[in-house]
Amino acid sequence: MFRRTTLTAVAGLALLVTGCATGEKREAATTGRVAVSTPGGIAVLDPTTLDVVDTFTTEEFTRLNAAGDGRHVFVTTSKGFQLLDTAAPELTDTTVAATAAGHVVRHADKTVLFDDGTGTTTVLETDDLTKPVGTHTAPAAHHGVSIVLEDGTLLTTKGDETARSGAVAMREEDGDWTETATSDQCPGIHGEGTAQGEAVVFGCEDGALLYSGGTFEKLDAPDEFGRMGNAYVSETSPIVVGDYKTDPDAEGYLLNSVALIDTQEKSLDVVDLPDEVQYTFRDVARGPGDRAYILSTDGNIHVLEPTTGEIVDEFPVVQPWEGPVEWQDAHPAISVDGDVAYVTEPATSSVHAVDLTTGEVTATTQLDAVPNEIAVALG
Numbered sequence: 607m608f609r610r611t612t613l614t615a616v617a618g619l620a621l622l623v624t625g626c627a628t629g630e631k632r633e634a635a636t637t638g639r640v641a642v643s644t645p646g647g648i649a650v651l652d653p654t655t656l657d658v659v660d661t662f663t664t665e666e667f668t669r670l671n672a673a674g675d676g677r678h679v680f681v682t683t684s685k686g687f688q689l690l691d692t693a694a695p696e697l698t699d700t701t702v703a704a705t706a707a708g709h710v711v712r713h714a715d716k717t718v719l720f721d722d723g724t725g726t727t728t729v730l731e732t733d734d735l736t737k738p739v740g741t742h743t744a745p746a747a748h749h750g751v752s753i754v755l756e757d758g759t760l761l762t763t764k765g766d767e768t769a770r771s772g773a774v775a776m777r778e779e780d781g782d783w784t785e786t787a788t789s790d791q792c793p794g795i796h797g798e799g800t801a802q803g804e805a806v807v808f809g810c811e812d813g814a815l816l817y818s819g820g821t822f823e824k825l826d827a828p829d830e831f832g833r834m835g836n837a838y839v840s841e842t843s844p845i846v847v848g849d850y851k852t853d854p855d856a857e858g859y860l861l862n863s864v865a866l867i868d869t870q871e872k873s874l875d876v877v878d879l880p881d882e883v884q885y886t887f888r889d890v891a892r893g894p895g896d897r898a899y900i901l902s903t904d905g906n907i908h909v910l911e912p913t914t915g916e917i918v919d920e921f922p923v924v925q926p927w928e929g930p931v932e933w934q935d936a937h938p939a940i941s942v943d944g945d946v947a948y949v950t951e952p953a954t955s956s957v958h959a960v961d962l963t964t965g966e967v968t969a970t971t972q973l974d975a976v977p978n979e980i981a982v983a984l985g
Contacts, residue, residue, distance in 0.1 A: 635659075638677040638983030639692040640941075640948055642957060643668050644975035648681065650695045653943070653984055656957055656971035662690070662697040667934055670981035674712030674732045679981045680719070682707035687719050687728075689735060692983045700736050702728055709751040713800050716754040720762075727752040727762055742776075742783065751798050753806060759786070761806055761817055763795050770795045773808055773815060773822065789815055789822035799837025802844045805869035809834035809848055814867050814874055825867060825874040832876065834865045836887045843896035844870040845912040849887055860884040860903065860929035866912055877915040883908050886929060888939035888979070891947065893962045899947060901940040903927055907947065907960065921965030923958055924951040936978040943982040950977040 639659060640651040648662045648670070669682040670690075679690040681697070686704035690697050705723030712718075717735060719728040725744030731737065744750065748765035755761065760776045760783065772790040776783040794811035801807065805818040813827035814834050827834070827850075834848035848865035862884050866875045882904045889901040897918075898910040905926045909919040930937045936952040946968075947960040955976050959969040 634695070635693045637693060638675075638679075639695065640957075641670050641679045641690060641692055641981045641983065642950065642973070642977045643670050643681075643979040644973060644977055647975060648690065648697070649973055649975075649977075650690075650692050651957060651971065653946070653948075653959075653982070654969065656959055656969045658971065658973070660695045662695075664688075664697065667978075669707075670979045671710035672712070672981045672983045673710070673735055674717045675735065675983075677983055678735055679983050680707075680710050680717075682710075686721075702730075702738065708749060709797075711751060711753045711798065713753055714756040714804075718752050718754055720750050720752050721747075722749045723747055725750065727760070729754055729760075749796070751796075751808075753798055753800065755804055755806075761798070763808070764788075764790070765795065769793070773817070775817060775820070775822070787817070787821050789824065791815065791822075791824040794833065797834075797836045799839035799846050799848075800841060801839050801846050801869045802842055803869070805844065807837050807839070807846045807848070807867055807869065809837060811854075814846075814848065814865065816867070816869060816872060818869060818872075823872060825872065827865070827874065828876055832865075836890075837867075838890045838892050838898060840892040840896040843892075843912065844868060845896075847890065847892070847898040847910070847912055849885075849890065850876055858929045858931070859886045859933055861886065864890075864898070864900075864910070866915055875915065877910075879908075880917065883917070884929070886937060887933070888937065891940050891942040893942040893947065894945050899940060899942060899962060901938055901949060903929065907940070907949075907962075907965075909962075919965070921960060921962075923949050923960055923967060924956075925953060927951075927953060934978075936976050939978075939980050941980045941982045943984045948980055948982055950980050952976045952978070 680687045687702040689700040704721035708722040717730045725747040727742040746766035750763035752762040772792040775787040792810035792815040808815040811833045833851045838847040846867040850863040850865040884903045900908045906920045949958045
């Protein structure tokens with residue numbers, strides 16, 4: 607049912623793609639920096655001052671995902687996953703080929719890439735992103751995601767071009783993958799997150815799917831349609847925060863509720879947020895105290911305590927904004943490293959750094975183009 611190919615050389619997957627710098631390259635750093643996508647380009651910013659260190663030309667719309675090594679970012683293009691070295695900085699020639707580059711997952715010293723166009727999972731050692739160590743190809747291509755756990759277990763989604771149904775756990779034995787657990791109880795499965803104790807949660811259109819202790823368990827939503835599509839996690843907290851949608855026909859991408867999944871109690875609760883707190887999938891991150899930080903259309907970061915579901919603080923950062931017409935449209939986004947949140951403000955072509963322990967905006971920069979996605983590649 608499943609097949610696996612062991613990679614012997616990066617050349618089997620990599621394409622050569624040349625990155626063109628349009629700004630003046632500065633001296634390489636010892637650690638990574640902040641990357642921001644713009645129409646047709648990428649800006650690399652100093653994490654403290656937010657000064658533009660360098661810019662690169664790329665495709666009109668690209669996605670950014672931190673690679674997990676504290677230095678690199680994967681840029682998803684029409685050719686695959688291209689590696690951006692934010693410390694050099696350099697848009698490198700290393701590209702893991704993909705027909706539809708999708709999710710990037712970082713866990714247990716592995717960085718795992720999923721190609722929606724072929725259903726292929728590519729596993730990389732996080733400390734050497736130029737050398738894939740293995741692949742797995744699903745029976746059918748679909749918009750999916752995979753993760754490798756500390757014991758080598760591969761968790762990957764199941765589906766095809768028309769529907770997605772669940773996930774499977776596999777272990778490698780003598781060069782072949784053996785199924786150890788499976789579930790078909792997660793319609794529309796999307797996204798994943800790993801909480802404390804390697805409890806993994808996938809989002810479903812009617813709740814969530816939990817993998818823990820070697821088995822899957824479905825956690826039902828309280829609504830007939832209760833879609834969780836993205837999991838916001840901390841590996842030091844048993845509670846997963848998920849975005850939550852109850853109306854499948856609702857226009858736009860703004861949401862006003864969150865799902866709180868306790869992976870120890872194996873429970874799912876829904877919290878209705880105050881009316882002024884509306885957000886998209888780009889606007890939630892975990893930060894200090896394992897709390898969730900929600901960048902809302904009112905321009906504030908609202909601080910959610912996951913253990914109680916209460917909003918305990920708020921920090922003004924950007925001007926009020928409206929939700930996007932299409933998910934790809936530029937709208938405010940948040941990414942967190944340690945105690946610092948990096949926030950984009952497309953209306954002013956700005957990026958802000960916010961100290962989440964005080965709420966103070968510590969730095970602001972204005973770009974020459976509208977920022978869209980943001981990824982933090984720091985230690």
